[in-house]
Amino acid sequence: MVSSEPNTATAGRPKGRSAVAVPELVSQARSGSPRAVARLITLVEEASPLLREVMREIAAHTGSATGRARIVGLTGSPGVGKSTSTSALVTEMRKQDLRVAVLAVDPSSPFSGGALLGDRVRMSDHATDPGVYIRSMASRGHLGGLSWSTPQALRVLDAAGFDVILVETVGVGQSEVEVAGLADTTIVLLAPGMGDGIQAAKAGILEIGDIYVVNKADREGAHQVQRDLRGMIALSDSSGRGDHAWKRPILATVAQQGTGVPEVVTAIEEHHRFLVESGELARRRGRRARVEVEEIALGELRRRWGAVSGRGDLEALAARVAAGELDPYAAADELLGNQV
Amino acid sequence: MVSSEPNTATAGRPKGRSAVAVPELVSQARSGSPRAVARLITLVEEASPLLREVMREIAAHTGSATGRARIVGLTGSPGVGKSTSTSALVTEMRKQDLRVAVLAVDPSSPFSGGALLGDRVRMSDHATDPGVYIRSMASRGHLGGLSWSTPQALRVLDAAGFDVILVETVGVGQSEVEVAGLADTTIVLLAPGMGDGIQAAKAGILEIGDIYVVNKADREGAHQVQRDLRGMIALSDSSGRGDHAWKRPILATVAQQGTGVPEVVTAIEEHHRFLVESGELARRRGRRARVEVEEIALGELRRRWGAVSGRGDLEALAARVAAGELDPYAAADELLGNQV
Known part of the structure; x- marks a missing residue:
């Protein structure tokens, strides 16, 4: 398996009748074709009508084996060394002969494709490794956001x-908090000299991290970041999170040199074991499925509301609300009563 | 009217039977009570069941007069001087005897209250001005995000x-792009020395700005930011946005000293005139109403899906998806078929 080519998005677009049949595509993806995987993800990105069939095929093929992959989320402010860390983690995991996919999503861009492709250059170490697949994904599909497509x-x-x-x-x-909610294990990356302590508290990342990594640990201020984090986590534990028995580790890395990276991989393994033994893995995967089903249903409703015409439809109701004839709750009642 | 006190959030919480009746609260807000306004916004923030009645009362009172206020969005990266610029705009608008409300929302925080209150200190110039009302709002209500509550x-x-x-x-x-979509006029703030050019292109703010302001214009690099912006806007115009006849201005300010701020207020007025004359104001307000109605309806559905129990409900369906028994589209079909 090779890394996705720059022309992936184009290659993946279904071209009318020339598009490959879904069962064939799924079967190719399952037998290791990176091109087939790329096409399928492009279908997700485009909110293709074919997705319904894709998901049915996948469910049929995998049955209760669905959910085998470990899903690890990585988040952190720009500049903390996310791409370098990802690359270093991939290197380390490859040493253990694990097959690794990297999915890079940029929630800050409402536009399609490649926002992170610049960063992907750093991943070129893995470009020729058949055990690694790398993909950037547009954050906003046609029907919704990250929680729809991811x-x-x-x-x-x-x-x-x-x-x-x-x-x-x-x-x-x-x-990012939403995306992290979809992972089995979430790693929050920080680095010294970025005011990340305040940043962390503000954005509530204390609530989403399972593992904390202070990257660029050879720089001044790294110990202080670790100390601040430790204090904040202790505070957060004492206010209720402590009872779930997972002691969130704070690790230090210099990802550029690979220093400390094996310890991060070990922590991921330990967290996975904790998830399985505590039953938390099943809960998290149930939550992910819940988001998935809900978002698909809501997307379908949005499509119906936009498509139906007449007095009861969303456009007409919105016009009456804008004109002050109707309050928005009464309009929502009408929408739900008429259209669904 | 005075600025909201620090204890606003607490004061606004309905306390069972001691809570004031909705019609009275609306009437007080309409006759200028900042405390009543604060309470009503807290009801929004809390996604209170009383909101339905509030919105009905408001619609009844205002009728077709709804939508009188000009809604101006301000966005920009941290550090560009957003609070200072807001304060300077308020000062300038007060000179023209306009009554001004400031609503500060922080989409990066999933937690309640006061994320921006620190910044509000800079607004203390206006704390005793009865023509100014200032409010920070938690970004996430109980039922959804910004597009629900804003x-x-x-x-x-x-x-x-x-x-x-x-x-x-x-x-x-x-x-922020979503919030900007709710405003009549969106101002994008930039400043030199922050790599904002790249930032702007990446986050797609070229698509959302009606007016661009380069703040800290006395600093080195300000001219370069203006030049970069001009180039990007020209590029964006040539790719299709140019046909709407509004020539997006690029202004320069030193908000701390008030320099250039009257020109921004003038640009807001000019844009408002353009919006009215082109019919774009009605379109934008229709869009805002559409988002409002849609989000209320979706929130109601989420509530129903979460509340109903039995085989057809979301939790049960998600469990079957997680177990690989059902694909997510089939589950969404069942959800829509059974529950709505």
């Missing part, structure tokens, strides 16, 4: 048989 | 009779 892309990669899926997001805003 | 908060402020509502958001991520 779970379905994860499902495709899982069905394709990867052992680990690293989901890399930019920043620590609300969208 | 339009309803705007509706409250509009009903309370403000001439201008300044909506200040942090950063230029997806959430």
Whole structure:
């Protein structure tokens, strides 16, 4: 398996009748074709009508084996060394012969494709490794945001048989919190000299991290970041999170040199074991499925509301609300009563 | 009217039977009580069941007068001087005797209250001015995000009779793009020395700005930022946006000293005139109403899906998806078929 080519997005677009049949595509992806995987993810990105069939095929093929891949989320502010860390983690995991997919999503961009492709250059170490698949994904599909597209892309990669899926997001805003909620294990990256202590508290990343990594640990201020984090985590534990028995580690790395990276991989393994033994893995995967189903249903409703015409439809109701004839709750009642 | 006190959030919480009746609260807000306005916005923030009644009362009182206030969005990366610029705009608008409300929302924080209150200190110039109302709002209500709560908060402020509502958001991520979509006029703030050129292109703010302001214009690099912006806007115009006849201005300010601020207020007025004359104002307000109605309806559905128990409900369906028994589209079909 090779890394996705720059022309992936184009290659993946279904071209009318020339598009490959879904069962064939799924079967190719399952037997290791990176091109087939790329096409399937493009279908997710485009919110293709074919997705319904794709997901049915995948479910049929995998049955209860769905959910085999470990899903690891990586998040952190720009500049903490996310791409370098991802690359170093991939290197380390490859030493253990794990097949690794990297899914990079940029929630800050409402536009399609390649926002992170610049960063992907750093991943070129892995470009020729058949055990590594790398993909940037547009954050906003036609029907919704990250929480619509990410779970379905994860499902495709899982069905394709990867052992680990690293989901890399930019920043620590609300969208990243949502993405982190989809991972089995979430790693929050920080670095000295970026005011990340305040940043962390503000964006609530204390609530989403399972593992904390202070990268660029050879720089001044790294110990201080670790100390601040330790204090904040202790505070957070004492206010209720402590009872779940997972002691969130704070690790230090210099990802550029690979220093400390094996310890991060070990922590991921330990957290996975904790998830399995505590039953938390099943809960998290149930939550992911819940988001997935809900978002698909809401997307379908949005489509119906936009498509139906007449007095009861969303446009007409909105016009009456804008004109002050109707309050928005009464309009919502009418929408739900008439259209669904 | 005075600025909201620090204890606003607490004061606004309905306390069982001791809570004031909705019609009375709306009437007080309409006759200029900042405490009543604060309570109503807290109801929005809390996604209170009383909101339905609030919105009905507001619609009844304002009728076709709804939508009188000019809604001006301000966005920009941290550090560009957003609070200072907001304060300077308020000062300038007060000279023209306009009543101004400032609504500050922080999409990066999933947690309640006060994320921006630190910044509000700079607004203390206006704390004793009865023509100014200032409010920070938690970005995530119980039922959803910004696009759920912001339009309803705007509706409250509009009903309370403000001439201008300044909506200040942090950063230029997806959430900010959504908020900007709710404003009549969106101002994008930049500053030299922050790598904002790249930032602007990346986050797609070229698509959302109606007016661009380069703040800290006395600093080195300000001219370069203006030049870069001009180039990017020309490029964007040539690729299709140019046909709408509004020539997006690029202004320069030193907000701390008030330099250039009257020109920004003039540009806001000119853009408002353009919006009215071109029919674009009606379109934008229709869009805002559409988002509002849609989000209320989706919130109601989420509530129903979460509340109903039995085989058909979301939890049970998600469990079957997680177990590989069902694909997510089939589950969404069942959800829509059974529950709505």
